[in-house]
Amino acid sequence: MLTINRENSLCSQSLNYGDELLIPTGYEEVSPPYNPGELDYKRFLAGKDIWHQDYLQAVELKKISTGKGNPLIAYALALRQRMVVKFSAYISDKDAYSVASTLILGYRAELSDALLQAFSNTGTIHVLSVSGMHVVIVFWLLSKLLWWMNRHQYLRTGKLVILLSAVWGYALLTGFSPSILRATIMISFVMAASLFGQQNRVYNSIAASAFFLLLYNPKFIIDIGFQLSYLAVLGIVFLYPLMRAAFPVGNRLVRPIVEYTWMSVGAQAGAGPLAAFYFHQFPVYFLPANLLIVLPASSIMYLGFGLLLVPPGQVASWIGIALEKLILLTNASLSYIEQLPLASIGGIWLTWWQDALIYILIVMAVISLAARKKYGVYAVLGCTTLLVCSSFSTTLQSDDRQEIVLFNVRRNLAIGLVDERKVWLYSNLASVDDRTIRYSVLPKLEAHVPIENIHFIPQDSNYHDHQLYVKGGVIQFDNTRLLVYDGTATYGGRLDVDILVLRNNPRKSLQTLLATINCRLLLLDGSNFDSTIDRLVTEAGALDIPVYVLKDNFAYVWKLDADHHE
Helix, strand or coil: CEEEECCCCCCCCCCCCCCEEECCCCCEECCCCCCCCCCCHHHHHHCCCCCEEEEEEHHHCEEEECCCCCHHHHHHHHHHHHHHHHHHHHCCCHHHHHHHHHHHHCCCCCCCHHHHHHHHHCCCHHHHCCCHHHHHHHHHHHHHHCHHHHCCHHHHHHHHHHHHHHHHHHHHHCCCCHHHHHHHHHHHHHHHHHHCCCCCCHHHHHHHHHHHHHHHCHHHHHCHHHHHHHHHHHHHHHHHHHHHHHCCCCCCCCHHHHHHHHHHHHHHHHHHHHHHHHHCEEECCHHHHHHHHHHHHHHHHHHHHHHHHCCCCHHHHHHHHHHHHHHHHHHHHHHHHHHCCCCEEECCCCCHHHHHHHHHHHHHHHHHHHCCCHHHHHHHHHHHHHHHHHHHHHHHHHHCCEEEEECCCCCCCEEEEEECCEEEEEECCCCCCCHHHHHHCHHHHCCCCCHHHEEEEECCCCEECCCEEEECCEEEECCEEEEEECCCCCCCCCEEEEEEEECCCCCCCHHHHCCCEEEEEEEECCCCCHHHHHHHHHHHHHCCCCEEECCCCCCEEEECCCCCEC
16 A cells, blocks of 8 residues: 655656556555554455555656556546546535535545544445445436336347446446445346346345355455445345334335335444444434435435536536535535434444344344244343343443553554543644544543543643643643653653653653653653664663653553553
């Protein structure tokens, strides 16, 4: 994986699929997750056969040739880029343009973090992943346009060829993601079965699509999106017919809303527990959010295809305005839901067996309700009892915990202070909404309290209460004292601390620093150069001072109620 920094660069060359680059060597193995609860990005990339990474400035690149990729993929990506440009020409709002490009074409490069978070927290992130809904819309539109081809067998065969070409062309255009591949393969089986007059069995179609996808790339089995996609489909297929039969609705106006409700519940029941296992959160208002977005999302697709098909001119401008207004209204609605109290429950920590118990509980609950079987009730009670007991045990352990966590946030600073159900975060970053904090810090802290209950303390501010005192880099947390120091400040008299955190390459020797500061542990974070770290480690060894290098290393946990530290 190559990450290129193009900010403040004089290099204006554009890079496209199929370009061959000459780059300086020096790539390194992808880093593992360094913080508790952090997403295992190394495992994610390994599933895509990416094992090493490098960070370069744009001026370090040298393009030596072009057109080395697959010609068909190159054409599809170039066509998609022209469509993205057309969206940008007729949709002036950046957020609306990015949603249109993502939802219709699978182009996510312009999508902002805030917008992505709004969709994620409301349980509607699947709308932005080009998948089954999008393929069905393409299939439905073309089927309606080609209705006249149903008259004869040879025309139906021609219609099948056109539909297959269209859905596979759309899949190619959007990048062949696992979700779009799954939906395309599945709908291909459905179309073929209908042509030959065979009764389609949906579980067979799901199994066949999974088989061919895994035959194409066995590593899809460890892809999180692949797993969630199939579980959502299985949840719908399993629950929807049972719920529809158990709660029939006679009113024709209400029926579509109720049926989509059961589909949303089924998808969430299938994918929700695994999503909570991976991402440690659950969208509470997923049901109203999905009901709210289903009609706008379909309309956005129709308008988007219309904008792409009509020639430039006044009609395209009208469609662009309507599309922009609809997307902005949808974004505002989701943002409102996201701001509601308890919109998203974070800090959910599940073991694999707890996750399995939840799935067993869901299946048994549905069986007991639909089939009225006693063994289903007994299984539900047993699973619930086990989950409650394990959750109670985890809560007791968490409530009795006092610890200080020094997170690895590269060159930045983030120190979490945990006392039972109270949490403080001391950092040089802007707020708890910072992208780095959300990715590296919150998965750990939200296991103790919701994000809104985390007390954020900026590094340049003072703070004090009966448990915590912060001033000038000194942090007194109960009976433990830390000092965050860059070698420039001075303190009157001798200062005793448990942990001395050295940052930003202090020039003084360690012996000079320790003349006024006495510490039990020296910690060196990622803001220091490697040469500075090597020097300080050598000096600490000579002075018999324990040292922990946080740079390119795991977060350090200091437990206040134990002699053991991690």
